[in-house]
Amino acid sequence: MTNNTQFEESTEYNLKINLSEKIVTRDKVYSILSKAIFRGDLKPGQRLVESKLAKLMKVSRTPIREAIIELVQKGLAVPSPPKGVKVAPLPTTEELTEFYDINGVLRGLAARKAARNITPLQIKHLQEIILQSEQSLREGLLKEIFNLNKKFHQIIEKSSNNKELVFLLDNVYERSRERFSEILSRKKRQKESIEEHKVILEAIIKKDEELVEQLMKKHIENGKEDLLQQIELQENISAKNNNSE
Secondary structure: OOOOOOOOOOOOOOOOOOOOOOOOHHHHHHHHHHHHHHHHOOOOEEEHHHHHHHHOOOOHHHHHHHHHHHHHHHOOOOEOOOOEEEEEEEEEEHHHHHHHHHHHHHHHHHHHHHHHHHHHHHHHHHHHHHHHHHHHOOOOOOOHHHHHHHHHHHHHHHOOOOOOHHHHHHHHHHOOOOOHHHHOHHHHHHHHHHHHHHHHHHHOOOOOOHHHHHHHHHHHHHHHHHHHHHHHHHHHHHHHHHOOO
């Protein structure tokens, strides 16, 4: 299981926000906070204090409180006794395995159906995303590659023409710990991922349904293995630091 003690429960927020009270809603605040968690600006284990967030955003505490409740409901934050809330910790290896097993099956099925239903325009968009990803890799824009990766998969899922499947994938992502793959992502893995995307797209263009399903499942499995390695590395570094204190 993973160890999350390396993350301090800091309330110093790396957020630059200035909202007008007139336009602020719970959904707006939730969007800002969830994206901050995805980006790693709000770190695993970091406390979410209503008063400080309200002051930072220049809003009342009500939309902050409601947004934090939704973060807990979506699994992005967890209660921190006695009365606090903090960003959810890194996942355990068991949680990651469960998530990626489900994700691999669903995305594999989506890719199979995409090979049957994808349009020329959607193929063009996938090709453009790969080119943009390669450019971002050369420029070292790792977070941009993460966003492009998400778009790549969303296009494939949408082209499956299966609304229930897309709904399931969206729900799995929202409730999963996959968001931490952005925080821990490495340039080496992102380069490998882009190459895997190329092979997946080739299989889709050839309409090889069985092959593209296998390739997608392997792609998801590779992502899981890399993330587990990164979490283990973080644990080893934390243990080494603790022993040296």
